[in-house]
Amino acid sequence: MSDHSEHHIVPLKVYFLVFSALMILLFVTVGVAMVNLGPFNIYVAMSIAIIKAVLVVLYFMHVRYSTRLTMVVAAAGFIWLVFLLGITILDYTSRSWIPGSYQ
Amino acid sequence: MDTTSTVERVSATGIISDTIRTNFLNADYGIKSWLLTKDHKRIAILYLISITVFFMIGGAFAAMIRMELITPEADVFTSEAYNKVFTTHGIMMVFFFLIPSIPATLGNFLVPVMVGARDLAFPRINLLSWYIYVIGGLFTLTALVLGGVDTGWTFYTPYSSTYSNGYVMLTGIGIFITGFSSILTGLNFIVTVHKMRAPGLGWFRLPLFVWANYAASLIMVLGTPVVAIGIVMIALERGLGLGIFDPRLGGDPVLFQHIFWFYSHPAVYIMILPGMGVVSEIMACFSRRHIFGYKFIAFSSLGIAIIGFLVWGHHMFVSGQSSYAGIVFSLFTFIVAVPSAIKVFNWTATMHKGRIVYSTPMMYALGFIGLFLVGGLTGLFCASLGVDIHIHDTYFIVAHFHYVMVGGSVMAYLGGIHFWWPKMTGRMYPEGWGRFSALLVFVGFNLTFFPQFIAGYLGMPRRYHVYPPEFQIYNVLSSGGALVLGIGFMIPLIYLFWSLKYGEKAGPNPWRAAGLEWETTSPPPTFNFDYQPVVDHEPYNYSEIDARSSATVSTHSVQEEQHV
Amino acid sequence: MSDAAHNSLVAHQFDDARQQQEAATVGMWTFLITEIMFFGGLILAYMIYRNQFAESFHAASRVLDVWVGCFNTCVLLVSSLTMALGVRAAQMGDRKKLVLFIIATMIFGAAFLGVKAYEYAEKFEHHLVPGPTFHFHGVPGHEHAPNAEIFFSLYFAMTGVHALHMIVGLGLMTWLLRKSIKGTFSKDYYNPVEICGLYWHFVDIVWIFLYPLLYLIDRS
Numbered sequence: 001m002s003d004h005s006e007h008h009i010v011p012l013k014v015y016f017l018v019f020s021a022l023m024i025l026l027f028v029t030v031g032v033a034m035v036n037l038g039p040f041n042i043y044v045a046m047s048i049a050i051i052k053a054v055l056v057v058l059y060f061m062h063v064r065y066s067t068r069l070t071m072v073v074a075a076a077g078f079i080w081l082v083f084l085l086g087i088t089i090l091d092y093t094s095r096s097w098i099p100g101s102y103q
Numbered sequence: 104m105d106t107t108s109t110v111e112r113v114s115a116t117g118i119i120s121d122t123i124r125t126n127f128l129n130a131d132y133g134i135k136s137w138l139l140t141k142d143h144k145r146i147a148i149l150y151l152i153s154i155t156v157f158f159m160i161g162g163a164f165a166a167m168i169r170m171e172l173i174t175p176e177a178d179v180f181t182s183e184a185y186n187k188v189f190t191t192h193g194i195m196m197v198f199f200f201l202i203p204s205i206p207a208t209l210g211n212f213l214v215p216v217m218v219g220a221r222d223l224a225f226p227r228i229n230l231l232s233w234y235i236y237v238i239g240g241l242f243t244l245t246a247l248v249l250g251g252v253d254t255g256w257t258f259y260t261p262y263s264s265t266y267s268n269g270y271v272m273l274t275g276i277g278i279f280i281t282g283f284s285s286i287l288t289g290l291n292f293i294v295t296v297h298k299m300r301a302p303g304l305g306w307f308r309l310p311l312f313v314w315a316n317y318a319a320s321l322i323m324v325l326g327t328p329v330v331a332i333g334i335v336m337i338a339l340e341r342g343l344g345l346g347i348f349d350p351r352l353g354g355d356p357v358l359f360q361h362i363f364w365f366y367s368h369p370a371v372y373i374m375i376l377p378g379m380g381v382v383s384e385i386m387a388c389f390s391r392r393h394i395f396g397y398k399f400i401a402f403s404s405l406g407i408a409i410i411g412f413l414v415w416g417h418h419m420f421v422s423g424q425s426s427y428a429g430i431v432f433s434l435f436t437f438i439v440a441v442p443s444a445i446k447v448f449n450w451t452a453t454m455h456k457g458r459i460v461y462s463t464p465m466m467y468a469l470g471f472i473g474l475f476l477v478g479g480l481t482g483l484f485c486a487s488l489g490v491d492i493h494i495h496d497t498y499f500i501v502a503h504f505h506y507v508m509v510g511g512s513v514m515a516y517l518g519g520i521h522f523w524w525p526k527m528t529g530r531m532y533p534e535g536w537g538r539f540s541a542l543l544v545f546v547g548f549n550l551t552f553f554p555q556f557i558a559g560y561l562g563m564p565r566r567y568h569v570y571p572p573e574f575q576i577y578n579v580l581s582s583g584g585a586l587v588l589g590i591g592f593m594i595p596l597i598y599l600f601w602s603l604k605y606g607e608k609a610g611p612n613p614w615r616a617a618g619l620e621w622e623t624t625s626p627p628p629t630f631n632f633d634y635q636p637v638v639d640h641e642p643y644n645y646s647e648i649d650a651r652s653s654a655t656v657s658t659h660s661v662q663e664e665q666h667v
Numbered sequence: 668m669s670d671a672a673h674n675s676l677v678a679h680q681f682d683d684a685r686q687q688q689e690a691a692t693v694g695m696w697t698f699l700i701t702e703i704m705f706f707g708g709l710i711l712a713y714m715i716y717r718n719q720f721a722e723s724f725h726a727a728s729r730v731l732d733v734w735v736g737c738f739n740t741c742v743l744l745v746s747s748l749t750m751a752l753g754v755r756a757a758q759m760g761d762r763k764k765l766v767l768f769i770i771a772t773m774i775f776g777a778a779f780l781g782v783k784a785y786e787y788a789e790k791f792e793h794h795l796v797p798g799p800t801f802h803f804h805g806v807p808g809h810e811h812a813p814n815a816e817i818f819f820s821l822y823f824a825m826t827g828v829h830a831l832h833m834i835v836g837l838g839l840m841t842w843l844l845r846k847s848i849k850g851t852f853s854k855d856y857y858n859p860v861e862i863c864g865l866y867w868h869f870v871d872i873v874w875i876f877l878y879p880l881l882y883l884i885d886r887s
């Protein structure tokens with residue numbers, strides 16, 4: 001059990017770089033929120049949030065250095081979330097397509 | 104074809120003298136050794152006992168329903184009481200019996216043994232899951248004793264969140280808690296199957312029962328939290344006055360249905376997938392053949408687990424959901440029928456030209472195929488948008504899902520219990536009684552639920568206890584069938600108990616079955632094997648097993664296996 | 668059984684430390700995806716209502732203080748960094764640093780909850796808690812929000828469930844702290860630190876989404 005890849009020790013520099021990136025992105029997202037981009041505000045905000053989440057997952061949570069199985073499991077969570085959100089949204093957005101229907 | 108009615112077994116005597124062996128049952132004594140055990144086999148037994156209790160409670164409420172429905176008038180219950188009775192029947196059966204039934208008992212017992220591991224990956228979490236299950240059950244029972252809940256097992260808003268004055272909160276908390284036991288079981292299985300397989304046991308050498316439980320675990324892990332948060336939202340609304348589904352604030356009660364069915368449709372596959380795994384094992388063993396289309400069955404389990412998440416809206420065709428979404432949900436529902444059909448096809452092909460032995464487990468498995476076929480095919484009727492508008496909320500739906508959940512899951516569960524009973528207890532059950540009760544269950548089941556298809560199609564709505572007199576004949580038939588079914592369930596309960604003491608001793612492999620679980624002793628030792636099992640052959644190698652045993656016990660000519 | 672490979676740090680069901688560690692990591696990740704789906708239900712409700720009641724959500728969101736939320740996000744990000752450094756210290760077998768980083772993580776976590784409590788108290792004062800006393804005034808120019816109560820219901824549900832997870836996280840940290848002071852962890856055995864770290868980072872990620880969803884809807 002001497003040499004396995006899980007024992008990969010991430011250099012301090014990486015942690016601080018990731019942390020700085022997270023802080024910068026935080027202020028970027030606050031800044032962008034102050035600008036009126038119409039419907040695009042939400043997309044920008046969510047994109048930045050996703051980038052931040054991916055940084056945390058890859059570096060703080062070591063997924064970049066983990067087995068493929070861990071990556072698959074982590075990805076599955078997000079895919080199923082898309083199932084839940086995407087299909088339900090399909091219902092709500094298409095409710096008004098039939099003339100004279102509810103909403 | 105050998106269709107002799109006696110089930111052959113390799114005699115136990117002469118292989119081992121199993122009177123002095125230590126096994127998981129006699130390794131330790133006393134109530135504490137059971138309540139604090141980390142042995143997955145003992146936890147499986149604990150689950151077995153507790154789900155049987157909940158099954159009997161749920162069954163008692165089913166009996167009350169059938170009693171009330173014998174006449175078109177309200178004889179036994181007020182409308183309010185009747186609402187509580189069918190709600191309790193649903194909640195007990197779905198959340199406390201069907202969902203844990205096969206995974207938590209047979210799965211818990213067998214998955215580690217089948218993968219050649221000493222235990223599940225997280226034994227303490229496994230024990231925790233049982234305690235969580237029991238605590239959740241106690242909450243729900245408390246609600247029941249205090250006065251029950253009348254929302255139906257579906258807890259539709261805004262009735263459940265605002266208007267119902269039953270014990271919604273207490274029951275909700277119970278189900279929320281029990282959900283975690285299901286999550287923990289699923290988590291344990293996933294990690295165990297990935298990380299604990301014995302040397303040589305690749306994915307395509309795993310028994311199909313393991314594949315099925317793995318697929319069901321995916322659903323438990325990915326679906327259960329969604330219904331959990333749905334219950335939390337109802338609780339917040341009822342308890343703290345938050346308004347998430349409240350129409351007075353602009354909230355949408357249909358949103359709850361989305362959240363609820365996102366879990367509760369796949370939950371049907373939590374019930375049925377492990378059952379399909381059981382049937383695959385039984386089918387191969389008692390047809391004495393390699394299972395036909397191994398990979399198709401394995402991948403169809405995964406296919407069902409994934410596509411099963413995309414169909415939930417078929418419960419909401421008349422809810423105000425968009426018709427376009429309805430079309431998509433309908434389409435996916437038709438698609439999810441394909442992997443199920445693949446399985447049925449492969450089981451049939453397995454039996455084809457096999458030497459079928461009509462043992463008790465096999466009779467349950469055959470019953471499963473027949474009933475599941477009816478349940479599955481009527482499911483396609485229900486999935487058709489137009490037809491569903493006619494049959495929605497009628498007894499047709501009730502009959503449909505009972506064919507799947509009772510005709511499917513419960514048949515497979517009973518078949519599995521009989522199949523692995525010698526492994527779990529070291530004793531044989533009385534074969535004659537077994538076959539008799541299997542037949543009784545099959546007949547009783549059809550008598551109970553087939554008339555409901557007709558009554559439902561003619562327009563009898565579900566959840567009513569006063570109905571037009573023209574439906575009485577179907578309800579009388581149904582109630583009569585329920586009596587037969589009830590007797591069919593009671594008989595195994597009695598003789599399985601009896602067999603614990605008086606049953607014939609079973610050797611390690613009474614069925615001459617393939618699989619790691621049959622290589623160890625019955626009952627297995629605490630760490631399952633006295634040696635590190637290594638797998639060097641394909642699964643379901645029945646032709647090899649029979650060729651080997653025909654050298655000693657020459658009852659069959661091997662010739663028959665040549666023309667496949 | 669391969670008794671040779673067994674030592675007291677490897678549980679009986681595992682063959683070796685590596686198998687144990689991988690199992691624990693996959694197990695934790697599996698648990699985390701259940702958490703994703705758990706929050707998923709709330710995010711779903713949020714998405715649906717935000718689309719339906721855009722105007723109310725815009726007006727209601729303006730009542731929340733961006734800078735308090737921003738400060739809290741910083742606090743949580745720092746706690747994530749200290750947690751990551753804690754895991755690193757454990758990997759290197761540096762017990763003293765491990766203890767220090769766990770304490771730091773706990774302090775930042777507690778600070779987050781403190782700020783959250785302050786925000787909740789403010790909402791109580793301003794009648795922004797859903798229920799019979801709810802009354803929405805809004806900020807100048809953004810007073811019209813007929814469905815503000817739904818926004819605040821979701822606000823309390825989402826941040827409340829998140830805060831609950833923080834409290835559980837603090838519990839885990841306390842347990843870790845006790846163990847690491849006792850010297851349970853070493854270069855060869857630091858599983859629990861890593862696993863609890865995963866949980867802590869996950870709770871952080873949830874907040875990374877909650878902050879823009881609740882505080883930053885419309886600030887232009």
Ligand SMILES: [Cu+2]
Pocket residue numbers: 367368371414415417418
């Ligand atoms: Cu369904």
